Structures are given as structure tokens and as C-alpha cells.
Amino acid sequence: MPYEAPTHTVERSLRATTGARIIAGVDEVGRGAWAGPVTxxxxxxxxRRAPAGLTDSKLINxxxxxxxxxxxAGWVTSYALGHSSPEEIDELGMTAALRLAAVRALEALPVRPDAVILDGKHDYLGGPWQVRTVIKGDQSCVSVAAASVIAKVRRDAMMAELGAASEEYAPFAFGANAGYPSPVHKAALAERGPTAHHRLSWSYLDGLPRWRHLKKVRVSAETAAMESGGQLGFDF
Known part of the structure; x- marks a missing residue:
């Protein structure tokens, strides 16, 4: 599928209008998964000129x-990853869990950014960071596209390692679905119930009569609305 390569237009705009010199592109993966962290x-x-083929990670085989x-990993000036666990997602809700993971990533960078480009239209990060939100930033902004690819590959690898770590997790096929909904994943949930790595505040448990008693109460109506849209695995 043809696409336009991402550019530095937003990064240059931030430099010109705010004086920012260190600009971090931020993207997440795992928002729509049923198991595993959000990363x-x-x-x-x-x-600098980006490597050939860089775009939104979901558009790359x-x-x-x-x-x-x-x-x-060798081309970027620096990068860092942050994670929020399934337990933190259940306790805090997705919006707060995303912020927690983003803050962990930003604070792990060797130098604090002057500004942040956040993929999407919602600023889940907030102050004290200077944030510019960009819809489809992972397709249009070089720094966000780079973050998108690194996050996706690293989280997929984490889930594959988890799936191979124990016979208990093998039936869920985390190496193939990365914790997102899939026929194999759904069948394993129905038969075995959720593992310690599943999110227990999510609505998939409503469809599992044997296990719905394990469901945790959602944090807020805002979180419930967000997750009920995300739980279909739109970025699988």
C-alpha cells in the first residue's frame, strides 16, 4: 500500500515556535490488548533523514x-521505553496507565525533552510536559514513527517471551497475537480463564460465564468508554 513518508515538519514547527531543541516523539502499543502491558x-x-520505509508500525510487515x-536503535539520538502492567491498568484505568508508561519512558531518556509530539488527538500526558498532539503522527512525524516501530517490536517480543516461558501460557498463543483478541486466545480464555497477565477490568470477561466473577470494577465512566472501544484490538 503506497504511503507518504513521515517528515520533520512538526519537529521543525516546534523548534520555530517554541524554541524547543530536544523533541521526543511518543507512541504506544498494547492499548487494545487483553493481556500484557501497555508500552x-x-x-x-x-x-536527520529517516531510514527507508519508516512509517506507522502497523503498515510494515x-x-x-x-x-x-x-x-x-542505532539511528535515533536516544530512545526509552516505559510500561504499565495489567495490574496498573486495572487499578488506574487506561488513560492514567498510558500517562504512567509515557512518563516512565520520558524520564528514562538521557536528556529531558523540551517538547513532546504525542500520537493521536488526546493529550493523555499533560503538564509539566509541553505536548503537541498529532492525529496519525505515527505516519506523518519521523520521531513518532520511530517510536511506533520500536514500541511495537519490543512489546511483541516481550509477549512472545512470556508465551514461551511456561506451559501455562502456551495455549494463549501470545507469540502470535501479542495479547490481543484472536480465536485461539478467546478459546483458551473460555477454557482456562485469565492468567496473571490478563487485564481483569475489561469487558471480555462479561462473555465468559465461568470467569466473569473475576472481573474488577472499572475506575471511571471515561475509562470504560475508552476501553470498550479499544478492547476490539484495533492496532493488532
């Missing part, structure tokens, strides 16, 4: 995506 990557790229993540 956020913060990537600082400067204004898995083999090339893995190769590209390896290239990006």
Missing part, C-alpha cells in the same frame, strides 16, 4: 518491522 516509546531523532527496529 510507550519516547524517541528523539533530531532532523513483521519481518521488515523487526529489521527496521534494529536500524532505528
Amino acid at each position: 510507550v516509546c519516547a524517541a528523539v531523532t533530531g532532523l 513483521p519481518k521488515r518491522r523487526t529489521e527496521l527496529a534494529g536500524e532505528l
